[in-house]
Amino acid sequence: MKIRYDEALPITARHDDIAAAMRDHQVIVVAGETGSGKTTQLPKIAYELGQRSIAHTQPRRIAARAVAKRIAEECDVELGAEVGYAVRFDDKTSAGTAIRLVTDGLLLAEVHSDRSLKRYDTIIIDEAHERSLSIDFLLGYLKQLLPRRPDLKVVITSATIDVDRFAAMFNAPVIEVSGRTYPVEVRYRPLAETGADDQLDAIAAAISELPRDGDILVFMSGEREIRDAADYLLGKKYPRTEILPLFGRLAAADQQKIFSSHPGRRIVLATNVAETSLTVPGIRHVIDPGFARISRFSQRLKVQRLPIEPISQASAAQRSGRCGRVADGICIRLYSEEDFDGRPEFTDPEIQRTNLASVLLQMASLDLGAIKDFPFLDPPDSRAVTDGLNLLYELGAMHAERLTKVGRKMSTLPTDPRLGRMLLAADKLGCLADVLVIVSAMSIQDPRERPLEHQQAADEKHKRFVEPDSDFLSWLTLWKYIREQRDNLSSSAFRRMCRDEYLHYLRIREWQDVHSQLRRTAKDLGMKAGSPNADPDLVHQALLSGLLSHVGLREPDGREFLGARQAKFMIFPGSGLAKKPPRMAMVGELVETSRLWGRTAAKIQPEWVEEAGEHLVNRSYSEPHWSTKRGSVMAREKVLLYGIPIIVDRLVQYGRVD
């Protein structure tokens, strides 16, 4: 391998300091703006020091591939020889690979088979400021491992956020590499002020405002949004302008295009991947609509809800920093300065956004030990931990502090644990096709709109989807309708239909996206979707196995339900069951506003609860008496689930009771 450094990269100026620090310390932190050379140069410095088995982690597959390719090129070796990458389903490494690019999720999974990470002499945790669950797990794991592996070198890199916290965690020196930057002028152009119709219109307006020469980077929230924007901007027929999309699922060759030289102007439409992990060269201007899809579950849980949310101030600063690397730049934010000022400073670390039951499940499946002993950078609070453990116990994922078989399977499913439990039950009961649709629906916001001024009209349109005993079945009815319409209508007619019938087009698309991803994952895991239209009783039993603490028993003459642990709830007015609530119900969600509401409800049978909640119910017996008719001692049985009397006064043979 030829190790050379580009004099123009800011990191090159600190080469000797970094090499010395790496030699003298077990852990070092390298901080610096995007584009300063951390990702591409640090593994070379480690190699130069004699390290021959370097794991270099990236938060995203697309970056792992691109970085490996780049380093291989710089060192004049073939990709897959001394420099390679390994991501899920794609391994381009060989026995002689010294620099191995991996996703942080993959390195974490390797802990399973290699508890001391013996195969590595160096671990570079890149982009640590992203603070995904995988990164936090890795940092905690390394913290525990380092005393046992005094020979292991660790390099943590970060944008200039959170740097001191990493340094404090490992008692490590920080080396800052900062490059020359040119001034960036930030302009605020909120839609309301510019009179733009929508975001695409606002992007086009921003493009016309920018100087005609100079590449532009536009941050979009997802693949679909990028495709839409690309179509729209191509329609504008800008002279000598190339429109380039950039997102994770793009074919590798297309991703690579952003690094190629080109005549004329280029407009790159990118997801968050261009915020810090990939440096798109030569950008002069940035357009930042101010949104991103923010994962609400772990890095691995891609199919979980990824709501589009306003980005933090730190992210906005990173985005504007993408220009000003080569010359003065302009960043146009499609929101107001007041909006910016009101945003949170940083995006919360994922561990604080995530369902703790799923964190605990991951920890148990990776054998990371008890959560209270794990050295997290930001430990979750203990009440939330207890709640999470209780939920795992309820779902049958843990028993006596150990992961059960069900739990192990659940940990491989990219869903919230409750939903994962439903899918497993559905697989067993042979109603997975239907439950996949319902579970996907539960992961998104309801696409049925009820605008305040048109509530009646909307209800009128939605009436035909209502199933009297189950809002879950209403989802299925709506799904079938949407499928039919989509097959029969052109895409513009379908959009129009959605608008006329008060259905939210983008949410429907999201529903379909989540569904197809989940179906694919289920298939990969060997589950059988089977055909739709299963027996509704089975569908409900499958759902119930994930909703045991969302069961309620209605007072005989009231509307209020007695729920788990004495909670009282009512069925949400938008539900098909609100007018005539059943005696016993389960609800998809319990939401606390002015009072506790159960959303998405269905009528259920006590026997289903008894069966699905076998591991949770309490049974008591009273009035044992001799029955001459039956020739045995009989008693009255009472079955309680979380304090809810599911079954009362059932006559049973006392002799059989243990």
Ligand code: CDP
């Ligand atoms: O990690 P950091 O953001 O500090 O920088 P880097 O990713 O190592 O990038 C250093 C330089 O290499 C930047 O100027 C990138 O534009 C360039 N680069 C490239 O041209 N092609 C790649 N595949 C990766 C980086």
Ligand code: MG
């Ligand atoms: Mg980098």
